Amino acid sequence: MSFALASSLRSSSFPFPLPLPLTPRSTRMASALSNDCKLTSFAPPSSSRTDRRLPILLFDIMDTIVRDPFHQDIPAFFGMPLKELIACKHPAAWIEFEKGVIDEMELARKFFKDGRPFDLEGLKTCMRRGFSYLEGMEELLQELKENGYEIHASTNYPIWYKMIEEKLKISRYLSWTFCSCTTGKRKPDRDFYLDALQHLKVDPPSCVFIDDRPRNVEAALEVGIVGIQFKSADLLRHDLSEIGIDFSANKHSRSQTQLKLSKDQAS
Numbered sequence: 001m002s003f004a005l006a007s008s009l010r011s012s013s014f015p016f017p018l019p020l021p022l023t024p025r026s027t028r029m030a031s032a033l034s035n036d037c038k039l040t041s042f043a044p045p046s047s048s049r050t051d052r053r054l055p056i057l058l059f060d061i062m063d064t065i066v067r068d069p070f071h072q073d074i075p076a077f078f079g080m081p082l083k084e085l086i087a088c089k090h091p092a093a094w095i096e097f098e099k100g101v102i103d104e105m106e107l108a109r110k111f112f113k114d115g116r117p118f119d120l121e122g123l124k125t126c127m128r129r130g131f132s133y134l135e136g137m138e139e140l141l142q143e144l145k146e147n148g149y150e151i152h153a154s155t156n157y158p159i160w161y162k163m164i165e166e167k168l169k170i171s172r173y174l175s176w177t178f179c180s181c182t183t184g185k186r187k188p189d190r191d192f193y194l195d196a197l198q199h200l201k202v203d204p205p206s207c208v209f210i211d212d213r214p215r216n217v218e219a220a221l222e223v224g225i226v227g228i229q230f231k232s233a234d235l236l237r238h239d240l241s242e243i244g245i246d247f248s249a250n251k252h253s254r255s256q257t258q259l260k261l262s263k264d265q266a267s
């Protein structure tokens with residue numbers, strides 16, 4: 001079946017089998033990790049819902065949609081190189097914060113192994129400043145939304161995801177459905193993905209998971225979800241197109257002014 005035909009099929013066309021040739025890049029990921037998980041078709045949804053456009057898209061947030069301030073801004077805030085910061089940070093505090101096991105005050109108490117105090121509000125301000133859309137990603141999300149796809153965040157992040165939302169208003173394009181601080185599970189734990197599938201009531205091949213970390217993508221493939229490693233917005237658009245994701249709606253009528261306005265609002 002040609003890509004064009006694949007692209008024109010909607011969820012209402014199911015259960016016609018829809019072979020989806022993976023791109024070389026996607027295939028590289030899929031075949032290197034698990035041949036069993038290679039996508040051959042988008043399976044019909046196991047739920048009774050018929051109004052959903054498949055596949056459902058699961059997006060990592062940090063370093064996939066949003067710039068992560070951890071690598072540069074936070075070491076600069078503490079006045080030390082990243083390596084040194086990692087060496088003196090508490091080994092588990094951030095993970096516990098991401099899982100929602102400890103709150104912000106507890107994080108502040110045990111952020112450093114030696115318990116040294118620091119300016120928590122200053123750190124949050126530094127992070128807020130550092131959040132921005134990665135190049136081309138807001139536009140890509142907008143197009144996916146205009147084309148009727150259901151998009152969910154699948155992120156390891158603490159309650160501070162609300163600072164990201166406040167600044168960038170990502171909820172215009174996706175739901176903050178799978179956030180480690182609310183689910184209590186982190187990628188690449190198998191349960192993170194299985195819980196997501198159960199919550200969404202879809203079969204694994206009807207989901208596409210996009211993440212910059214190879215191990216997170218590998219874990220998605222292991223449960224049968226289609227996985228794409230994020231490298232850039234352009235490569236992702238190409239990979240998504242090749243597995244049949246439709247970008248055609250409103251191509252010519254999209255208002256650049258509207259997009260600019262929303263960017264201005266968020267800054």
Ligand SMILES: Nc1c(NC[C@H](O)[C@H](O)[C@H](O)COP(=O)(O)O)[nH]c(=O)[nH]c1=O
Pocket residue numbers: 060061062063068070074094095098154155156157187213216
């Ligand atoms: N801010 C701190 C981080 N950030 C590291 C990660 O970017 C981030 O927390 C998240 O885990 C990324 O998840 P995903 O794979 O993109 O979903 N890490 C620390 O150890 N300490 C921090 O203060």
Ligand SMILES: [Mg+2]
Pocket residue numbers: 060061062063064211212213
């Ligand atoms: Mg990431």
